[in-house]
Ligand SMILES: Nc1nc2c(c(=O)[nH]1)N[C@H]1C(S)=C(S)[C@@H](COP(=O)(O)O)O[C@H]1N2
């Protein structure tokens with residue numbers, strides 16, 4: 001085994017090259033002159049030795065050099081990790097689809113590990129025929145594939161009183177977007193036979209939190225799905241394996257995971273505060289009762305505090321995400337001067353209703369300080385508000401449904417901070 005290469009991290013070529021990071025650009029050129037760099041002029045180990053065979057990685061994982069791209073939690077936010085949340089690393093991702101292993105998790109009693117053979121979904125209440133479905137039963141209904149974002153109503157909630165967390169992973173990472181495969185809820189309710197008084201649906205999870213939510217029947221019959229796959233494979237346990245409810249465009253709390261029961265009723269149910277209350281307090285002390293739809297929102301994911309500018313002046317790709325529970329995103333504007341001047345960003349990738357949209361804005365950075373902002377506009381004409389406008393409407397003590405415009409301050413060294421300006 002004498003010719004076995006040393007582990008990658010100690011290989012001379014990689015350590016010395018500085019391939020990632022410290023490059024200085026010739027002004028206006030996003031490349032460098034050829035010659036002198038041994039990572040390209042010298043043969044590297046990966047070029048010399050054969051690698052792993054096809055039986056070494058039966059379920060593929062990202063490159064070892066991407067090990068920092070992970071979900072993270074904020075330890076001081078909740079008293080334990082069972083009823084808690086972690087955040088999608090938005091600053092490291094591109095396109096509109098969130099990889100399954102990076103979708104943020106929000107549980108009230110940890111992850112339920114359900115044996116699919118023992119999985120049952122019951123429909124009862126105001127129906128002609130109460131029914132119980134196995135997973136195999138669900139897979140005998142016509143299937144649909146739909147790409148949707150899921151956003152927790154508490155996303156950006158920590159930012160209500162001022163800039164708080166330094167990174168879009170933490171300020172905006174309670175969102176993910178995957179392609180779901182499943183069956184329309186409508187087909188299952190038809191099978192059970194809805195009674196005409198059935199105006200509300202109670203959705204109940206099989207986890208230890210026994211979470212329930214009331215969903216108006218109109219929405220349930222419109223576009224809700226009972227999903228068993230995400231991005232082409234079975235749901236992950238974290239996301240509700242084997243079956244979760246999909247409630248397009250509406251707050252994440254209603255997307256009941258580990259779905260075990262649907263009860264049809266004639267009015268909304270009373271729910272336990274700690275699992276199902278995402279009520280918005282208003283400035284006058286009143287509360288907005290039903291605020292299910294997630295409003296138009298966007299954030300610049302790079303550059304951002306966790307993705308500083310390390311390449312110096314010259315060509316820069318600014319990118320971010322926009323989404324709305326009202327449908328598709330029509331336009332995203334970007335400002336580099338804190339909202340004084342706006343330019344239309346370039347949307348690229350599929351534009352699907354109630355899904356994440358990807359935008360880009362390419363410009364030459366002259367090395368001066370910037371105040372980066374993005375502002376999304378959806379197909380219904382709703383424009384993402386400033387944080388001041390939101391506070392004026394709801395007062396300083398609100399928490400949920402914060403879709404205000406985010407500002408990132410870029411200093412001359414390319415270091416970036418979460419700030420608020422007025
Ligand atoms: N059964 C069950 N469903 C649940 C929850 C839960 O704790 N238990 N959390 C809800 C909340 S508050 C959110 S934001 C979403 C999060 O979905 P995710 O973990 O797939 O990101 O699931 C919802 N569905």
Ligand SMILES: [Mo]
Pocket residue numbers: 106151152153154252253
């Ligand atoms: Mo949530």
